Amino acid sequence: MAMMERLVVTVIVAVQLLHGVAVIATPKTVDLIKSVKLNGLKDEEILEALSLNKTENSDNYTLAELIDHLGNHTAANQQPAQQDRVWIINSTETLHTNTFYVFDATAKIPSGLLNGNVNQFGDFDECVGVQGSEGIQGQYCLAYLKLDMDDSRPDLKHLHRLLHSHYAFNSNLTDPGHRVPRFSTVNWAVCTPASCSPQDVEVSLRHAIAKHTAQTGLKISVRVDSEMCQRRRKDSYPMEMIVASCFFMGVIALAxxxxxxxxxELSASELLLSFSLKRNFNKLISLERGEGDIASLHGVRALNALMLIVAHKSMAMFFNPYINRTEMAEYLGKPWTVIGRAASLYTDPFIMLSGLLTTYSFVGRLNRTGALDIKREYLSRILRLVPTLGALIIFCTFVMPFMGSGPQWNLVVTHHADICKKTWWRNFLFVHNYFGFENMCLTHTHHLGIDTQLFAASPLIVFLLWKRPKIGTVVLTVLAVLSTMLRYKVTYDRQLNNYVFFGTSIKQLFDTANHSYILPTHRLTVYIIGVLTGYLLRTFPKDYKLNPIFVNVGWLVSTLMFVAAFVGPAPMGSINYIYNPIHGAVYNAFSPIGWCILFSWVAFLSHTGNSNGILSRIFAWRGFLICTRLSYAIYLTQFPVFFYNVGMKRGAEYYGFIGTLLNVKELTWILISSVILTLLFETPFQNIKNHLLRKPKMPVATEPTGNEKSKSE
Incomplete structure (x- = not known):
């Protein structure tokens, strides 16, 4: 019992030193800690941690000056001038000098440390709202702490594991934290006067911790980033934000x-009417199918879009502090959590669908005219993708950073905006996926780069397949095999894993993305599956009947491959899993094929009339047409919504699987923002594209034949 008490004291005191800011002190110099006691530190012993360094050029108080001016005076020894000195919060509340908001807003030792309640955000609004009568202003710093133990204290391993929630993710202070959370890092709020620079806070914390953790077996690293020290924004909005806001208001006015x-029904240009909300909303909710529509693909797109939202939400929620984070990790350290860990799997069908629809469209044109207007196809794609993407980049870069605040706001919102200010041009050239996941403007848009680069090569691929089907099929099969082999080799050689297994490191996730996931050469296999499927859909007539035995065998093989791709990697989600590069290589090489082959098979059977089973009928439900029209906007808006909520989060909450993962309010905002983006940008520019690229009808003296009419249409 004594040993356990000593261990608990060691851990608690080490963490307690991390909030070494207080504004309760006497004018005389004091020693910070004379002894360690479970009942905490005395008022006179709290402050020295951040009083060691002073910022010379400052318009505000240094911490030492704060101590001098805000001593813990009693009513008996206060001078009249001192009795009148007050702190002001939001200009509405005044309190005497012995009430110290800076200390109150700083994080304190909570209960439940061994249940993972180690991330403490303090009181953000109270801290940044502090204003002193002599110009003192509060500054909120979120310090990053890395707790390690040396080999001399093996008895601390269990406590260390519980504090870090079983290492669900392994991270270091140097890992990029704006896209994937540094799960192993402790976030600790420190409220200081604004005169303290981030370097002051970091050096002082490091000094205090090193001084009082000697011979404890704990090694605590400290990092305080300048972007994570925030004050209340007093400046007027920058011109770029005003211009961007005017742009969006102008688009709304135009609509x-x-x-x-x-x-x-007033006379107006067709370009103006392209922005009509009435017309675009009716298009959005229409359940009419277009000519040549492949009905089952809408359900495939909707299913994978929903799965992708769940997977992305699973990643975003790890940014937040939870009072039961260790319990959460134990709950998520089970094989069934494959549903959230296989995020990469749910993007593969979109690449497959892109290849399928592109080929289906191109082969149709080649059958009618024998040629492709490549410039027209490229221009059509640009008009379809760029306006909506551009609107999102403008919003996330220049408007969204000023829509809120919070402990992690600068990390997940402002930092992304700063990257976009420097690298936005890469997104519009669709080459942003070659510059590293951590340096990408709106990292979730990497799929657009991959898809566009594969689309750029598709005219050549499809023309070869249409002109020389046998040779084209052999060439595409060889390319698909080479892409599969490349994924296996790179994953094995570089120790990567496309599956977010339990205990994966942040470095490994970024390496996997940069060396495999965001490269078109590694995603080529499923694109070719789509190309071949699209060609078959154009080649086989809709009333073509397959041999029932062949159909049954196809269902069996595709279903087994689908289940293997989804369930096969489940053991890697176990809390006791030990990484094996062969597992990662096999998953990265073959799971995309298994996952997509079933959807390809369903599309082929449904379109050729060989299947009318329950799965085909579900995927062909007309309601999924609306999901298809919203899918691009949902893909673009989900992470901004997730990161907005992460940035606004003020404190720890209780983790509950259903309530946290399936946040109805959050899903509603994704839907609302997607509808707005679709109605204001995507659909209007689709209308403009159709208007500009519409081929003029040739005047004729007589009624055209059926063949001539089909060509003109």
Whole structure:
């Protein structure tokens, strides 16, 4: 019992030293800690940690000056001038000098440390709201702490494991934290006067911790980033934010004017009416299928979009502090959590669908005209993708950073905006996936780069397949095999893993993304599956009947491959899993094939009339047409919504699987923002594209034949 008490004291005192900021002190110099006691530190012993360094050029108080001016005076020894000195919070509340908001807003030792309640955000709003009558201003710093133990204390291993929630993710202070959370890092709020620089805070914390953790077996590293020290924003909004806001208000005004013209059937340009909310909303909710529509693909897209939202939310929630984070890790350290860990798997069908639809469209044109207008195809794609993407980049870069605040706001919102200010041009050239996952503007848009680069090569691929089917099939099969081998080799050689296994490191996740996941050569296999499927859908007539035995065998093989791709990696989600590069290589090489082959098979059977089973009928439900029209906007908006909520989070909450993962309010905002983005940008520019690229009808003196009419249409 004595040993356990000593261990608990060691851990608690080490962490307690991390909030070494207080504003309760006497004017005389004091020693910070004379002894270690479970009942905490005395008022006179709290402050020295951050009083060691002073910022010379400052418009505000240094911490030493704060101590001098805000001593713990009693009513008996206060001078009249001192009795009148007050702190002001939001200009509405005044309190005497012996009430110290800076100390109150700093994180304190909580209960439940061994249940993972180690991330303490203090009181953000109280800290940044502090204003002193003599110009003192509060500054909120979120310090990063890495707790390690040396080999001399093996008895601390169990406590260390519980504090770090079984190492669900392994991270270091040097890992990029804006896209993937540094799960193993402790976030500890420190409220200081604004005169303290981040370097002051970091050096002082490091000094205090080193001084009082000697011979404890604990090694605590400290990092305080300048972007994580925040004050209340007092400056006026920058011109770029005002211009961006005016741009969006202008688009809204244009849509309203177009809606008025459309509703009252006033004479107007077709380009203006392209922005009509009435017209675009009716298109959005229409359940009419277009000519040549492949019905089952809408359900495939909807299913994978939903799975992708769940997987992305699973990653985003690890940014937040939880009072039961260790319990959460134990709950998520089970094989069934494959549903959230296989995020990469759910993007493969979108690449497959892109290849399928591109080939289906191109082969149709080649059958009619014998040629492809490549410039027209490229221009069509640009008009379809760029306006919506550009609107999101402008919003996330220049508007969103000023829409809120919070302990991690600068990390997950402002930091992304700063990257976009420097690298936005890469996104518009669709080459941003070659510059590293951590340096990418809106990292979740890497899929657009991959898809566009594969689309750029598709005219050559499809033309070869259409002109020389046998040779084209052999060439594409060889390319698919080479891509599969490349994924296996790179994953094994570099110790990567496309599956987020329990205990994976942040470095490994970024390496996997940079060396495999975001490269088109590694995603080529599923694109070729889509290309071959699209060609078959154009080649086989809709009433073509397959041999029932062949159909049954196809169902059996595709289903087994699908289940193997999804369930096979489940053991890697176990809390006791030990990384094996062969597991990662096999998963990265073959799971995309197994996952996509079933969807390809369903599309082929449904479109050729060989299947009308329950799965085909579900995927062909007309309601999924709306999901298809919103899918691009949902893909773009989900991470901004997730990161907005992460940035606004003020403190720890209780983790509950259903309530946390399936946040109805969050899902509603994703849907609302997707509808807005679709109605204001995607659909209007689709209308403009159709108007500009519409081929003029040739005047004829007589009624055209059926063949001529089909060509003109």
């Amino acid at each position: 309203v004017v177009a809606s008025v013209y459309d509703h009252y």
